[in-house]
Amino acid sequence: MSIIETKKLKKIYDDSHVPVKAVDGIDITFEKGEFAAIVGPSGSGKTTFLNMLGGLDNPTEGEIIIDGINIWDMKSRKITDFRMNNIGFVFQAYNLIPVLTAKENVEFIMHLQGKSKAERHKRTRELLENVGLGDRMDSRPNKLSGGQQQRVAVARALASKPKFILADEPTANLDSKSTATLLDIMERLNEEENITFIFSTHDARVVKKARRVITLEDGVVISDEVK
Template sequence: MTLIKTENLTKIYSDGKVQVEALKSVNLEIEAGEFVVVAGPSGSGKTTLLNLIGGLDKPTDGKVYLEGVDISLLKRDEMADFRLRKIGFIFQAYNLIPVLTAFENVELPLILLGISESERRKRVMEVLNLLEIGELADKKPNEMSGGQQQRVAVARAIVTNPSIVLADEPTAHLDSKTGAMLIDLMQEMNRKRGITFVICSHDPQVIQKAGRLIKLRDGTIEDDKKFW
């Protein structure tokens, strides 16, 4: 099943009189269950593509479909609700709320979805234990290592059972060993839960783990290979 489809996706940023074409008529299809790595040098359009797929930004031209819905047509509140239900995000800076515990950070999207307290507790502890960080439930971000914080971010991204998880340079602030462990965990979530991952990265060890590797250069797809 086609999960993501882009048609002539174009994004132009204007800086005064200067216009930068970050993406140029990108046509792409991503199937449900894929483990995709989007690679390319700085300025190639990786983050722009991720932001457009996730509805965090609007295209200058072209369309993005998620499960057949043209998300570029959604109003702001509709997009926010759609994103909450369908998309999980993992950011390189973790983006955890510092005053909340690991449990509370992961629980937050479930509260927004109106899930009952008993079901929230069950689902939060399930994903924390799945990622082997159940013992961190009552700890706040400043009491965790970078790798632990990123695992909490992964837990928050998958706790809603999203259709797709988008990760922007998730290993950027991690040492190589911790980064490798994190990508292995994402692959495990992909295989065990069937969660579709799209990961933007220029980290060689992330690229090596790709089930499908899409290379961007100057806002266009330079290469697209599927390995498994």
């Protein structure tokens, strides 16, 4: 059974005089455990598509069904809770909370979920050790390198035990060494723990690692290649 299914998904921005079709009728499915990259030139609709999959932006038309539930049938508050419990996000600019330590940044999501202190502490330690930051748990983001911050962001995305992780250009701000480390970690998590990763990217290194590559152009899927 597919974990994500989109049906005739459309997003039209009607802010300016000329409506812009950012996503134009995408029908696609993602299975559990996929390691997929969405590629395409700037303005092809990658980020918009990812935002809609993540319940951050509502489609103009079409459906997004996650585990059998059409998420845009839910009320706003329910969608927020749904995101918290089912979807992990990794952003291009890491977006960690600067006043919290790495440990606290990861714990925060579990706190929102109402997990016990003991459970939070145990899982945070496991996750940060898993991304190679067991020794930097008490460091604030400004004391971490870009690569380390993005690894904390991955640990944070995993904290809520999501069904899948959406990563919007996760390597765009990283050097090649940090990119390689991050990709290795994500690949390992995918292979060992069967975690589903969907990236939007321009980065050839990410594309190389991905087992499925979906190419968008003008809001339309022009190729969907499984390696």
